[in-house]
Amino acid sequence: MKLFSRFRRSIQGSLLLHELSFLIIILVTASVGIVWAFAWQKSSEESLRLTSMNNHMQNIRGELYRQLKEVFDANFLADTDAPEEYEQYTDRITGFIQDLKQEAEQQNEFQAVIDIELAYQRFHDETHTLLRVMQPSEQQKELLNLQLEKYTFKKLEDAFSQFESLLNKKQQALTHDRQKWMSQLFILVPIPILLALTLLLLSRRFVNNNVIKPLARVMQGARRISKGELNHEIKGGGVDELIRLSDAINMMASEIIVNRDRLIEAKKQAALGELVPLVAHNIRNPLASIRAAAQVTLDENPEPEIQEALKDIIIAVDRLERWVTSLLTYLHPISAHFTQKPLTEVADNTLAMMDLQLKDKSIYIERKGWELQPTQVLIDINLMEQAIFNLIQNAIEASPISSKLRLEYKESSDQIELSIRDQGKGMNFDPLDENAVGRDDTKRLSFGLGIPFTLKVVKQHQGELFYYANGVHGTCVIIRLPKIT
Structure with a gap:
């Protein structure tokens, strides 16, 4: 806090703080944009992944029906090309299942793919055996229909349904997250704007209270001092530079007062220096004559009343002599x-x-x-x-x-x-x-x-x-x- 206060009280420190504030606003804005863009990218990638997995599942389902058709063609229509086409569908379905495994990221997804793979493996084992029977009996055909329809194929559809339900839940959660991010975006976007407006208001207030008003007081005080109002004191305030400037102007005014008084005293001394020696010379000679006459009269006249008056004259003359001496002493350096x-x-x-x-x-x-x-x-x-x-x-x-x-x-x-x-x-x-x-x-x-x-x-x-x-x-x-x- 002390460091912040010290920076705030100087112009250079205040500018640095405001630059740092604008930098913080830029960083906040950039951070909001980067986080939102990163989240949107992750959401888009996840959406593409789920869509791709759903496409692979649909491809598996489509190829599975085609493969099942080849089994029926081989058994009921005696199609000689059915086993070869059956194997081609097997390779495609196996490839799609491997793609699903590679794209699965969570354990529940991987487990759903494994369920599809196991159900298909059972289907493949049962249907592949039927392809080897060249002329199935009516009883085998009926069992083939019943087994594939009620059990084997149902297991595959259940696995497909579970996997599809899992993908739908994930897609719904992803949509919810996007909506959440969009709602947060409307909240985050105004934050840099509010920070910028707040900083602008604080900067305006700071400059007005700590620079403009104190500077106006300094200028007004300087004008008054320049007009001769040397006793006017500029009140300190604002940033440190203006406080030091106010103190310097006040000190200058005080020194001007002292120098002015010294100049007045010097002028008085100069005037007295020219006048007093002349007055002292013109006073001392008559004083010396008066004192000498009084002293002679005092020595010659024994009457008490006259002696008392003469003593008063001598005392008064001595007093005047001391004053003259004081005048001369005052005008010269005292040792x-x-x-x-x-x-x-x-x-x-x-x-x-x-x-x-x-x-x-x-x-x-x-x-x-x-x-x-x-x-x-x-x-x-x-x-x-x-x-x-x-x-x-x-x-x-x-x-x-x-x-x-x-x-x-x-x-x-x-x-x-x-x-x-x-x-x-x-x-x-x-x-x-x-x-x-x-x-x-x-x-x-x-x-x-x-x-x-x-x-x-x-x-x-x-x-x-x-x-x-x-x-x-x-x-x-x-x-x-x-x-x-």
Whole structure:
């Protein structure tokens, strides 16, 4: 069944099966014809044999009467030629009896011929003796008539009647068999026709369901994909060749989507590559002057209020400097330098740098999983700090005043996980989804380069970045890294 199913599911195998089916129809038709012809031939031969045996019997009977006439001619008419003619009839009758023996095929037929032969032998013995009596008396003539008529000749007629009855029964059985074969012929002849019609209907159904309809779906899907509907998926079906063709077209469409997204990202990178260095150069020089002036003023002015304001200026300038550095770093390949460090310690270092921002919005930090004695893993500390910094920075900006920011650390046998959850309004789409670009008025890069940069760093660590956001529970971002020690 598996082999039949495998052949049926391919065009080549289906054609082979249909060719074999037509060959079977031809063989069935030929077999019916050969069997019927053979049976008809056997019936004809048997009919000829029975007719021949009946003719031999009739010849024996006719020659017997002629031979008996010669006996009467010799005894009553004194015919001198009668003995010679009598012997000629004897030879003919003996020859016919031998022919009957040769044509007899069954035991009952052979026995019937033997009965005829024995009866004739008795007749021959009695009549041959009478031929030797030259002048029979009246008493002998009367006994001759009585003996031949009542006994000897009656035995011959009985034997002839039995043989004739046997031949009639066989002829009737043969006629019955012919009628039976003729009736069966009317039944057997439609079988090849029905097989051919059934095969035609099955072939039409197979071609329609497994070739024509699936091929139409493939052509329609190919036209839709060619018009730009790259997300359209052609449903597989039909023979194996069409299934493979559908899968190939679907895979091609998926690769086109990926390449298109890569091209869009490359265009963005190229545009940023031209813009950001110029902006960074024009921002860094004023920032350096502002920070230097603030630092000098801070050193010279002892008033606490002025010092606090100057410190805020310095922190803001440093933050802008880091963003500019992130911009430039994002536009160039990242070269990681790994060292063993717990991910919780990297998160603590990042939170320490953002202490003033957290205090400004009265955001409470909740840590969970820090008590698990986290495993030290291979991490580029600087890159990972920047990545976590970007995520926490987005969470702070999204969080309302006096809210809670929850950091949770989890660990399994083969990976570690750090999640950051805020209590903001949440985003209306996944910022990591390439197709989110242009879905509404908000674009992916409007969130800044923090998310793309973080994704780039996480991938550099062979990890994954996930976003879960809604308007009820805020936004949760998860960094998942393999446990490579």
